[in-house]
Amino acid sequence: MARFAKIQWETPARKKGTVVQTIVAEQDFINSGAVGDSLHWVQFSRNTYGGIHYDPNTGEPDGNFALRYNGAGIGAIYDAEKDAFYAQCQYPSWTLNQNTFLWEPPVPQPTAPPLTQWDEDTLSWIEVSYD
Numbered sequence: 001m002a003r004f005a006k007i008q009w010e011t012p013a014r015k016k017g018t019v020v021q022t023i024v025a026e027q028d029f030i031n032s033g034a035v036g037d038s039l040h041w042v043q044f045s046r047n048t049y050g051g052i053h054y055d056p057n058t059g060e061p062d063g064n065f066a067l068r069y070n071g072a073g074i075g076a077i078y079d080a081e082k083d084a085f086y087a088q089c090q091y092p093s094w095t096l097n098q099n100t101f102l103w104e105p106p107v108p109q110p111t112a113p114p115l116t117q118w119d120e121d122t123l124s125w126i127e128v129s130y131d
Contacts, residue, residue, distance in 0.1 A: 004030055004041045005072035005085070014039065019076040019085070044072040044085055050100035069101040091120050 001024050007017035022044075023035070030041045045067040047054050055062040069084040070076075076085050079101075086101040094103040109125055110116055116125040 001026060002043050003046055003072075004043050005076070005078065006035070006040050007042055007078050009040070015081055016077065016079050019072045019074055019078060022072055022074065042068070042072070042078055042085075044068050044070075046071040050102050091118060093120060093123055 004023055004025055005019045006021040006023075007014075008020045009015075009017040025035075027043075029035070030038050035041065045053065047056050047064075048066045048068065049070055051066050051069045052061050053064040053066040054060065068078075070086055072078065072085045073087075076087055078085050082098075082101070084101040086096060087103065089096070089103050091103075091105070093106050095106075096102075097104050105118055105125075106123055107125065109118075115128040117128050118124075119126045
């Protein structure tokens with residue numbers, strides 16, 4: 001069994017689209033037309049993130065093929081020209097890394113405590129308060 005994402009294409013050229021559904025199925029089932037035109041379905045791996053495949057049991061990189069850079073979820077973008085899935089951008093100031101297909105802030109997130117969240121108004125990381 002494999003995982004497939006149904007793509008709602010933005011244009012008839014099928015260059016970019018949005019994930020509207022995901023299923024687990026055999027390729028033959030997708031090709032049968034039982035779930036519509038097979039051109040709307042693209043296989044993905046839920047164990048791929050940032051162009052690296054991770055062992056599902058250990059969470060460590062395992063060297064296996066990283067299919068389409070990232071797993072697919074509802075609302076994600078599929079770029080057929082890059083053959084990559086990536087999330088919708090939450091912040092206008094962030095840029096899409098073309099090597100990982102992950103969004104990156106203009107300022108790296110601090111790695112040490114305290115916990116922070118991005119503030120688009122100030123283009124900076126601010127401390128999270130749990131008051």
